[in-house]
Amino acid sequence: MVALLERINEILFAAVLIVSFSLLTYITLQNWRSDIVRALGVLLTGVIIAYSGDLLLSRAQRPETIEFLGRAQWLGIVLVPAGYIHFANALLSFGSANALAQRWRKSVYAAYIASLVIFLLVVLGTNLVIHTGTPSGPIARFKAGPIFWFYVLFFGLATISALIAILIVRRSALTPAQQRRLNYLGATFAAPGIGVFPFLLIASPNMVPLTLILALQAIASMIVIVMVTVMTYSVAFQGMLIPERLIKQDFVRWWLYGPFVGISTILFIQAVPVIAQYLGLPPETLITFGVMVMTVLMPIFVTQVKPYLDALIYRQDHSEIDYLRNLPRNMFTRADLRALLENSLVAICSALQVQTGFVIAPGEDGFSVKAIWGSRRAIRRFVNEHPIVELLPQLERMPYDASTSLDSGSFVVVSTFCLLPLRSPDGIFLGAIGLEATTEHLQRNGGMSPEMRRMVVGLAHQIELALTTVQMQRQIFDALRGLAPEMESLQKLSSRLEQATPATLSSLEDDIVLHPDFPQLVKDALSQLWGGPKLAESPLLGLRSVRRLLAEQGGSPTRALQAVLRQAIANLRPDDQIDPSAQEWLLYNLLEGRFLRRQTVRDVAHRLAMSESDFYRKQRIAIEEVARQIVLMEEHEYENSSGRG
Structure with a gap:
């Protein structure tokens, strides 16, 4: 029975280590700027060190190894009470008792110093805290020294301080979600203490059966696994929006x-x-x-x-998330469109016995050749001699009749190519199919059977349907991009309200980035970046990042806001290795030319080879990106201020 319990304890020690290390790594990557999370990291580190010592001691045989491991694991044992006091102070700083937290700040430093002193007394081999006892099976290896009882008092006061802080912050919590998390925290905060406190130095193992001690150790380890998981969940994302x-x-x-x-x-x-x-x-x-x-x-x-x-x-x-999860599978992407255009073009050319063909379709930068079959040289020569922008008006003016297709009246003959316009069901021009043949050639070789004509007409209609679908998807995505700042603001506002306390609630009204019209405020400020009432009287002057730069800018809020706007634009500058024709460079060059160099709309549009209507559409997207960069800068300032608090 003892051997079985020892094996179970070894497994559970390893499980506690894995869970604690995983949670520590997770919160470190996710939210290390929060002081609450840093205090939790200290507690988890103490658990990891203490259980690592227990796991190694269960296999150690040499007395000197046992002595070393038993004393070394006290680093984790002394970290926990200091971590509890740190945790209590961080909770009070986050809640409404910030003044009380400031008075307790010195106690955090004192706690870490006390823990360091106790650990040095242990690791240097003194008998003041612990000393080597009489071995009793796999459990008892040390006895309590005279200063051990000071550690017990220290541990008890630290645990009580953490509980008091949780109760104080619980009373100040305003939302049900925050109250629920603090209830979880109050029920599980003792997990690190349960895991590391050396109970056997108080109760002699000779007074308790060995099997009962091992069974209680196993139960305690399982409790620690559950409680430390819930405790970490309760506070790991504190302050994250x-x-x-x-x-x-x-x-x-x-x-x-x-x-x-x-x-x-x-x-x-x-x-x-x-x-x-x-x-x-x-x-x-x-x-x-x-x-x-x-x-x-x-x-x-x-x-x-x-x-x-x-x-x-x-x-x-559930229904919305399932739909969004399956959306990538159901979307008709640009790669899907290219494949459909190429395959349909090949089928049409084969049916009409045509050697070369292409499809003109719209994209982000206007109409262009999207699919090719046959001689690329012939298509390139045709496009150079007859630019697409000159062909489109003639194709678009052709009368639309959905009942007729692929007869001599359906084509526009240009040089050695004949072009078949493509339209949506309601007659909107979508592009064209180009075939290297005259209409006479199509009539002579394309005296098609009704079955072949239906096949070719069906393929052309499929191309039209695909182009219509892609256009509709692009409109939907543009609408979603336009809603993104508003949705992001609503999510952040909801998270702020969920974590609100009386001390933080009053500051929400002054948080400009949460306002739905924040992108418009950014646009107004950029329009007068070099001076003007929209800049000097902008609500953006209240941004945290602006206040932080006041001293560097000689106390001038206007110059500080100019610096923030320039930094936001600079953050959008792509890496030099990115293709200069990429969308990222287009947006950055637009912002730099229009606002930093103060060039006119016509000059910037001409330099970037776009129409003025396209310029304004791109400018709206670019300004939204600047607003998003400012939001990120504000989040960074908020996290820094929360971490310092």
Whole structure:
């Protein structure tokens, strides 16, 4: 029974390590700027060090190794009370008791100094805190020293301070979501203390049966796994302005790919010796096959389970999320359009016995050749002699009759090519099919049977349908891009309100980036970047990033705002390795020429080879990108101020 419990404890020690390390890595990557998260990181680090010592001690045999490990793991044991005091102070700073938090700030430094002193007394081999005891099986290795009771008092005060801070902040929480997270936190905050406190230095193992001690250790480890997960979820995203559904989704996904896979692998490795003994095979052979199977099956299992977990997370938005998840599969993309145009063109040319053809279709930069079949040289020569912009008006003026197609009246003959206009069901011009043949050639070789005519007409209509669909998708995407700033502002406002306290609620009214008309404010300020009432009286003067630059700009809010706007434009400058004709360079050059160089609309449009109507459409997109950059700068300032708080 003792051997079985020892094996179970080893597995659980490893599970606690995997979970704690995964959660520590996760919060470090996601939200390390928050002081609450940094304090939680200290607590998790203490758990990791303490359980690493327990895991190594369970296998250590030499007395000097046991002595070293037993003292070294006290780094984690002394970190936890200091982490609790740090955690309490960070919570109070975030809540409404900021003045109280400032008075407690010195206690955080004192706590870390006290922890350092205790650890030095332990690691230097003194007997003031612990000293080597009489071994009693796999458990008792040390006894309490005279200063140990000071540590107990220190630990108790630290734990109580964390609980008091949680209760204070809980009373000041305004929203049900924030109250719910603080309830979770109050129920689980003791997890690090349960995991690292050296209970056996208080209760002698001779007074308690060894099996009971091992069983209680196993139960405590399982409790720590659950509680430390919930505790991390409760505070890991404190101050991050993203919806709660995304918080849950990211957290669950990380837990699946990190702790779940790690624990499953540890369980398998621990089970290998038992299975090998039963089958009479070397354990190394089973581990090789097992790792192979686990590597393949675990990702498949996680992939299959994740949709069901997402369904639980998105209970109220299940239909919308499912539709959005399947949208990439159902979209008709530019690559799909190119493939359809090429395949349809090949079929039409083959049916009409034509050697060369092309399709003209619209794109982001106007009409151009989108698909080619046959001689590229002939098509290039034709386009050079007859530019597309000159052909389009003639094709667009052709009368539209949906009942007729592919007769001599349907084509426009230009040089050695005849062009068939393509239109939407309501007659809107979409492009054209070009075939290197005269109408007489088509009549002579294309005296097609009714079946072949129906096939060619059907293919042409499919091209028209595809072009219509792509145009509709582009309009929808443009509308979504236009709504993006508003949707982002609403999400941030919702997250701010969810995490609001009396101390932070009053500041929401002054947060300009949350206003729906924020992009328009940016446009007004850019229009008078070099001076004017729209700049001098702009509400953007209240931005955090502007206030931060006041001292550098001689106390002038206007110059500080100019610096912020110039920095936002500079942030949009693409990497030099990106193609100069890419959209990123187009937007940046537009902003630089129009606002930084103060060139006229006509000059910028001419330099970028675009019409004035297209210029204004691109300018709207570019200004929205500047607004988004300012939002990111403000988030950075907000996170820095929250971290310092």
